[in-house]
Amino acid sequence: MTLADARAQFEKLDIAFASPRQDSAFLGRLADWCDRYTPLVAFDDPDGLILDITGCVHLFGDEHTMLKDIHNRLNQQGVAVKSAIASNAASARAFARYSSGGVIGDDEEKRLYKLHLACLEIEAAHLAGLKRAGLLHVGEVEVLPRAALAARFGKELINRLDSLFGRQDQPISPRRIVPVCMVERRMAEPLVVMDSVELLLQSLGDELFRQLQTRVQGAREIEASFFRVDGNVRRIRIESGRPLVETKTLLRLLKERLSSLAEPLDAGYGFDIVRLSAIRTEQTHALQKSLDNTRQETEAFDALIDRLSIRLGSSRVLRPVAIDTHIPERAVMLEAAAGNRSDQSVQWSPEHYPGNPPERPIRLFNPPERIETTSGVPDGAPARFTWRRVQHTIVLAEGPERIAPEWWREHAGALTRDYYRVEDNQGKRFWVFREGLYERGDPTPRWYLHGIFA
C-alpha cells in the first residue's frame, strides 16, 4: 500500500520516517537492560534479542514468572513484545516470531511440527517449491528423507531443521564479556539517595571480594552497573594496575571515577538493581608485610597511579619504554603506567660514553618545527637560524649524525635526516636537522628544529 492510499483510507494517519540506525541503538539499550535477567544477551537480527537464561530462572521462581516479568516491565516502557522460551535459540526464535509464543514445555517437538514452514526462513524460491509439493508445516518436511531434501532444496534447509530440533549446537555470541564473578542486589523499592547507593556498593564490594578471595584472585577490572527503574542502565568501569582485593580501594577508585564523569550518575526515579561484576581477574599472592617500608611505599605509589589513571584517563599517566630504532620520535613509546610493565630489553643509550655531553635533547618537539637557516658551508651546520621569530647565531656545532628512514616501514617519500647539536652565542643548545641529503641536489633543503637541550 502506498502512503497516498493509506492516507485516503485513514484521514488521521501519523507518519514517521524509518530510521534503522535509531532502531538498532534502541535495541542496544534494550539489550543492556536485559542484562538484569542474564549476562548472556545477544542480538537476533534484525529486531530481536536472544537471552540465554540457563541457570538464571530460579532467581525469578519459574519460567512463566520470568516471562511475565519481562513483558510487564517492557510494556511499562512502552515496548510491545513477542517472546518465547524454548530449549534452544533457533526454536525460541521460531516460536516467538511464527506462533503465539509463551513458555514451550515438554511438548516442544510436537508443537514444532505444527509450525508453518516460513519459520525455517529459507530462500523464497525453495519455500515456494515446498509449498508446490503440498508441504505446509515443519512436521511434514521433518519426516522426509534428508538426502532427497538436501539434493532438492540445498544444505541450508537441513541445517535449519537441525538447529530447530536442537540436533546442531548454535552458540549465541553475547554482546558483553561474561564476568568472572558478579554480585548484585535487587531492591523492592528503588534507591534514590546516593548515600544509600554508596552503602549498598560497600556491602556488594565486600561480597564480591569474599567470593574472589576463595579463588585466591583479585580484580583487575570491575564494572559497576546501575539499573534505573525507567530502563536506563549506567555502567562504570574501573581498571587497576594491581589486582584489587579490598572494598576500601574499590570505593575510592569508584568515587574518583564518579566525580570525573562528564555526565554524572543520576539516580532519577531510583535504581532497582545495582551490580558489581569482576570482568578480569588475576591470581593474587598472599602478601606478607615486609619489615622495611619499601613494599608499603611501592603499594602506595601503585595506588596513586591507579587513582590518577582513573581520574585523568590511562592515556595520560604514562611510562616511557625504549624502542629499538634510531628514529628519534619513535625511540620512546609511552605506555599506560597502570598496566603491566612490558619487557624492557632495549637500552636507552647504548653508545653513550659516560662523561660525554648529552646527545639527545631533554625536550622534543612533535612534530619538528620549521626554521629558516643561513649556512656557512652548504652541506654543514647552519651559521644562524630563525626560530619563532628569534635569530640564533651558532657558535658551537657538532654533526652531522645521519639518521636514515626505515625503508621497511616508511612510505617512499621519507628523507634522510642530518642532525646537528648546536649552541648559540647565549648558550642555548638545540637539536636541528636538515631533511634530505645535500648531495641529492635540492638547492634549498628544509631545516627543522627537533628538540632543545638542557
Place this chain on the structure above:
Amino acid sequence: MAIVDLTALRRDIASLNEQGTQGVSGSAFDLGCRDVDGIFRGGLQRGALHEVFAKESGDAGAATGFVLALALRASANLSPILWIEEDFTGNEHGFPYAPGLHYLGLDPERVVFVRCSSPHNVLKAAADSLGIRGMGAVIIAPWGHPKCLDLTASRKLLLSAQQAEVPAFLLRLGAVPGENAAVTRWLIRAATSQSPGANAPGNPVFQVQLIRNRQGNTGQWLLQWESENHVFQRIEPVFGSVVSTSSYGSSQTRKFAARPF
C-alpha cells in the same frame, strides 16, 4: 663454622652510613658544589616546595634540565619520580624526551609522566602525589600564570610536601617570578658550555640565579651539571668573545652581585 669478622662488619656498616649521608640525607639535600651549598645552612630542605623559572622562553630546556638535576640530587636512588605537566607546556616547549633524560643521568624507568589538560588538574594530581611516602620527587609543570596557582595553592603544596617529606619542584615555563610559598626560587638561563673539543657543545651549563631563599642569602653562579656522578660543578665565568656582553652585567645582575653574603 663460619667466623664472623666483627671489624669487617663494622666497617661495612660504617660505609653504608657514609653513603647514606651523601647527597640525600634525611631531610636535606645539596647541590654537590661547595660554593653554592655554603649559603644553605644544613642543606636545602627536602620536603619542601622549590620553584624554578626560565629567564626567557628560549631557556625552557635549561630550566627543565636544572629541575631534573635538582630532582636527581633530592631523590634517593631508584625512587620513582612523577612528572606532572600541562599539555600546553609540552606543545609550546616540546615534550620531555626519555632518552634525553637518560643522558642527564636519570633512569627513565623511574619516571612516570602525568599529562593534564588544565592547570587545575595539574595541581590536584600534584597534591595527591605529594602525600605519598617513598616518592622520590614530584616535578610540577603548569604553563604560565594559572589563576588557581595562587598563594594558598602553593602553601598547600608546600604543606603536603613537608608532611610526607617529598621534594616538590615547580617548573614555571612561560612565567615571571612572583610571590608564593616556595622556599627557594631559582631563575635559570642557558650559559655557554665548555666545549670538549672539535667545536662541539659540551655538558649543560646553567646561569643560576637564586632569587629567594628562606634559609639564607641569595646569589648567582655558573654551574655545570655532570650527569655521570650527579653533581653540579662551579665554572668561572669567561668574559670573552664567546659570551655576548649584554647577557652579563645587566642592571639586575649587578644588583644581585652587590648583595652581601
